[in-house]
Amino acid sequence: MEVAAAKALKHFVIEQRDYKIRSVGQGYINTTFRVQEENLTVYILQCINNKVFPDVPALMENLRTILPLLAAEDYHPISFMPSKARLPYYKDEEGAFWRLLTFVPNSVAFDLTHEPDIAFEAGRILGLFHSCLENLPAASFKEVLPGFHDISLRRKEYLLALKQANSERLQSASKEIEFAEEAFFKLDVGFENLPVRICHNDTKLNNFLFSNVTGKALCLIDLDTVMPGYIIYDLGDAIRTLANPVSEDDTDLKKIGFDLDMVTAFLRGIKKSKLKLSDSEKQAIPSGVALMPYLHGLRALTDYLNNDVYYQISYADQNLDRCRNLFCFTRIVLEKKDAISKLVKSVLGK
Structure with a gap:
């Protein structure tokens, strides 16, 4: 899967460098990878499960609607990098849909907490x-x-x-x-x-x-x-x-x-x-x-x-x-x- 991810990454409008791609082992639905440069994560690359989400273009249009609104004070913005086709996703030769997100630095998520x-x-x-x-x-x-x-x-x-x-x-x-x-x-x-x-x-x-x-x-x-x-x-x-x-x-x-x-x-x-x-x-x-x-x-x-x-x-x-x-x-x-x-x-x- 990392090979397909590396190929997909080349189809987004970002500076092309020698990135490392690391699988993220959590999540029940989509397949997620960290895109790293010198061991620092710079993007999040995802393969969208189009069996669960059969209308990926509509899904991405929803996100394109809300993301500009989620930029309030005290709310960290997230955005999608466009593909070379100027779409918020890339569809590969196998029919898989990929998207590239900005990474939120100095962030952490918890599966559980008692705090x-x-x-x-x-x-x-x-x-x-x-x-x-x-x-x-x-x-x-x-x-x-x-x-x-x-x-x-x-x-x-x-x-x-x-x-x-x-x-x-x-x-x-x-x-x-x-x-x-x-x-x-x-x-x-x-x-x-x-x-x-x-x-x-x-x-x-x-x-x-x-x-x-x-x-x-x-x-x-x-x-x-x-x-x-x-x-x-x-x-x-x-x-x-x-x-x-x-x-x-x-x-x-x-x-x-x-x-x-x-x-x-x-x-x-x-x-x-x-x-x-x-x-x-x-x-x-x-x-x-x-x-x-x-x-x-x-x-x-x-x-x-x-x-x-x-x-x-x-x-x-x-x-x-x-x-x-x-x-x-x-x-x-x-x-x-x-x-x-x-x-x-x-x-x-x-």
Whole structure:
């Protein structure tokens, strides 16, 4: 893959030097490389997964719309380098789509944290992200992944996978299948009364960049899923990775918990950003916090039943383990919804 990456790099409008290309081993969807000069990263090169994102030109047009707006004070800008065809991407002879991004220097991302200061900064920068985009009309955006967080659509996909799954996988996932049904009727509450916003839609912690000098949050990355949605998707997904002390791949379910102090810090960061939230959005936050791990767990279960065709896995039952982890966290959140609601009121007001 590094050979294809090196060839693709030559098709972008940058100074042609003897760059080194290093694979970045994280991310479930796209394939990412660091472009280095004398061991310093100068660009990020990505091969976009066009099976997941079938309309790459529309996706890149979405990004071309939002990136100029994400240049506010205290928000670090990111831009794409044009290809020699003057497009924000390059399509190679094999049909693969590539893009080249500017690198954010002195930055770091975290898969996990137990630091309230990081949770606070994540809330602040997410609030700033939404403030920058709040006047952008949703109708101007292409929905590159229709129904991405639509619980009814995800349930239809899951039920189809359930019908087609082999008996061995059905037996292995029997408890998770039982919980998928039980929790669906608790979480299918509808959010049609909420305002539609331009959302990130994938706000797990490692999509936030922080300064390794000041500790301040700099920006959000992995913007492919920026589309119309409800803000509780972004708040819920961020809280999912901040409140759980372990990663979604951890197989020791006894370690899973819900840290209210981390949620408090995150909500204080949202308040610091001065993001304007409606009363209905505030009231829906606890439901969003429960919905997001359930949706991620349901998608992992669906992929497991479909013989692992979507997410990248490193061992046979990884999707099932992810599902078990995420469903365990969902159970805990459902038990703590009242406490979360009180916390939202105390930090953000009614």
